[in-house]
Amino acid sequence: MSDQRDFKERPAPKVVLSIHAHPDDQEFSVAATLAKWARAGSRIISIVITSGEAGTNDPSKDESYKPILARIREGEQLAANAILGIQGTVFLHYPDGYLQHTLELRRDLTRLIRKYRPDVVVCGDPTTRFFSNRYMNHPDHRAAADAACDAVFPSAGSRPIFPELLSEGYEPHEVKLVYLGSTDQPNEWVDISETLELKINALRQHKSQLNGHFDVDKEMREWAAEEGKPVGLAAAEGFRVMVLKEDEV
Numbered sequence: 001m002s003d004q005r006d007f008k009e010r011p012a013p014k015v016v017l018s019i020h021a022h023p024d025d026q027e028f029s030v031a032a033t034l035a036k037w038a039r040a041g042s043r044i045i046s047i048v049i050t051s052g053e054a055g056t057n058d059p060s061k062d063e064s065y066k067p068i069l070a071r072i073r074e075g076e077q078l079a080a081n082a083i084l085g086i087q088g089t090v091f092l093h094y095p096d097g098y099l100q101h102t103l104e105l106r107r108d109l110t111r112l113i114r115k116y117r118p119d120v121v122v123c124g125d126p127t128t129r130f131f132s133n134r135y136m137n138h139p140d141h142r143a144a145a146d147a148a149c150d151a152v153f154p155s156a157g158s159r160p161i162f163p164e165l166l167s168e169g170y171e172p173h174e175v176k177l178v179y180l181g182s183t184d185q186p187n188e189w190v191d192i193s194e195t196l197e198l199k200i201n202a203l204r205q206h207k208s209q210l211n212g213h214f215d216v217d218k219e220m221r222e223w224a225a226e227e228g229k230p231v232g233l234a235a236a237e238g239f240r241v242m243v244l245k246e247d248e249v
Helices: 025-029 031-039 063-084 103-116 139-156 196-204 216-231
Strands: 015-020 043-050 088-094 120-124 177-181 188-191 236-243
Touching (some): 015 103, 015 139, 025 063, 031 063, 031 188, 031 196, 031 236, 043 103, 063 196, 120 139, 188 216, 196 216
Parallel strands (some): 043 088, 120 177
Antiparallel strands (some): 177 236, 188 236
């Protein structure tokens, strides 16, 4: 097992795209890292693919409630992003609960990568199907992560792929690093001891989803402590980092 003597963090990137399926996915997984980078001067754009309108099991809520819940959850995400220091938020309004890795989604994400030209893309790990024997990864999470990775490579950097984006003025762009969160194969860690409180406060903004059944403070602190153990950190977020442009990192 590694200890803190082996621990080394990369410097904060200049521009980051955080790509996730639902409002609150980012806060549960990678928010403290984003807050740390924002404090260090990174420009961070949050891409939310659905608006989370399927995020209720209340039998009194029918289909007519979905647009209302979507507006609520978008507002919660904006409040969370403000706490984290995220400068921009894009909602793509794909249907919650039905997300698939389509060419349309990959094109939309490719467009955003070419538009914002990030050094780093942060998303989920599309290969994570199960978390121990307690949680099955949501299919929307896997579809979002799959599409994000394929948008990064090869789509964003390849001129012949989605040539219609060229006519829209979006030139190819090569991402340097991809940080895959919610992974069972971390190879790098970020010390979040100074921004864990921001993560907790940001997650608390998602009131429509917490419903008093989840102890945010307790669970987030325990998760951060567990993720930090491999490198001797009191609080960390672990990532599987893909280095796509090593000589420019």
